[in-house]
Amino acid sequence: MQTSSYGSAATSLATAKMVLKHDGIKGLYRGFGITIMREIPFTSLQFPLYEFLKYRLSLAMGARRLHASEGRDMRVGPPSTGSLSFLTGWLRNIKDPTSKMPSLLSRSRQIYIDEGMKALFAGVVPRTLWISAGGAVFLGAYEWVMGGLVDR
Template identity: 55%
Template sequence: MAAERKPTFFQSLAAGGLAGTAVDLLFFPIDTVKTRLQSAQGFVKAGGFRGIYKGVGSVVVGSAPGAAAFFSTYEAMKHSIPLHGQLAPVNHMLSAPGRKTSMYGASTSSFKAATLVLQHDGIRGFYRGFWTTIMREIPFTSLQFPLYEFLKHRLSIYLDRKPLYAHEAAVCGSIAGGTAAALTTPLDVLKTRVMLDLRDPSKQQVPSLPARFRQIYVQEGAKVLFAGIVPRTMWISAGGAVFLGVYEWAVHGFMST
């Protein structure tokens, strides 16, 4: 099997930017529907299917640099951490920092949402749900990328070829993303509830994350912790195929020029 070339920092940076923009533009409506399904006020009151592209401007602005930073960091760490063979999954877990874009609500424009955040919470409002996002993204990427690399490795052995074509890597990315998405849905529900909670912590008591999690489980049932699992799994499974497929296509294109 031929040795696989490693992309440079700038090749990973550019390919990651393309991948992030592509996946967020294509799958933004599914994430909007998922967020509204998880809202405590209910899907219809949260906006239903109306304006499912509202807020896309803020996502596009953040998607390219976010994905670019992610892949350039991931590739650099993946090839520098001295863990290989049976310890390779640990290498991939350590190399994969979280990379997702979060919305403040899902039924208003980016500018109007930003105005509401400033009015209600000030600058700190833009960081609402930060820790729950981190809490969700670490388990998510710790599952997604080791599984993605494992599937690519097994497929390369089966095909006796490296590197994989973009569509082959996309299939691996789809399976890995969908699996990680389904398993981390309860953490995503918790993140959504925190971000959509407009109570002012300085004026009234806001429950801690464990208390909020228990409250959802006791008052609404375990089923609610998996609200939105179908669109979330669909979105990230399909998004994983596009995200990682476009990245592999772009980075191999840059490396061949």
């Protein structure tokens, strides 16, 4: 879908070649900085929050060790990934490769002034729902692997 902005017959390879021709290697990494600014906080907080919620659930269930399926259920996995995706989701809305705004703050301020608070959080609900569902699967797989490694 993104390559279609370069023409209906554009392929990923053709688009990459066009970007390289017009913008050089930097063109391939446009938006990388803001993506990292979103992903590092999300990833850095995901596991500690998940483990904290798992710990609280364990206490509520009599301080017993939780089974892998309990770690990924709706009480732990989705809330940990969903809440973080909501909090960091607005960062995806300030990615604008054509913007000459030098900083995150100035770009955020400009969107707020031009389009309002709603524009900063556009698409956050679908992203939160998608990442919450993904969190249940991802963290369930994590628990399954960790259970296999720890129980050996």
